[in-house]
Amino acid sequence: MEQKNLAPNETMQVHEMLNFKTVCMASSKMMEGVVFDQELKALLEKDVQQSIKDINDLQKLLAKAPVIR
Numbered sequence: 001m002e003q004k005n006l007a008p009n010e011t012m013q014v015h016e017m018l019n020f021k022t023v024c025m026a027s028s029k030m031m032e033g034v035v036f037d038q039e040l041k042a043l044l045e046k047d048v049q050q051s052i053k054d055i056n057d058l059q060k061l062l063a064k065a066p067v068i069r
Contacts, residue, residue, distance in 0.1 A: 011065040018058040025051035
């Protein structure tokens with residue numbers, strides 16, 4: 001049986017993961033500008049790109065959250 005909506009606790013957990021991933025992505029993006037080592041800069045860019053994909057996936061999951069009024 002497939003569930004179409006997230007439970008309230010799942011919604012909160014996905015929201016917390018989304019916030020955490022957003023902060024991590026912003027930190028990596030900021031560090032890219034102050035790092036001189038090209039290997040580290042490449043790793044940070046790779047992290048930013050992966051974070052963008054992860055954030056999009058989490059946003060899709062969050063769209064399944066029930067609307068509480």
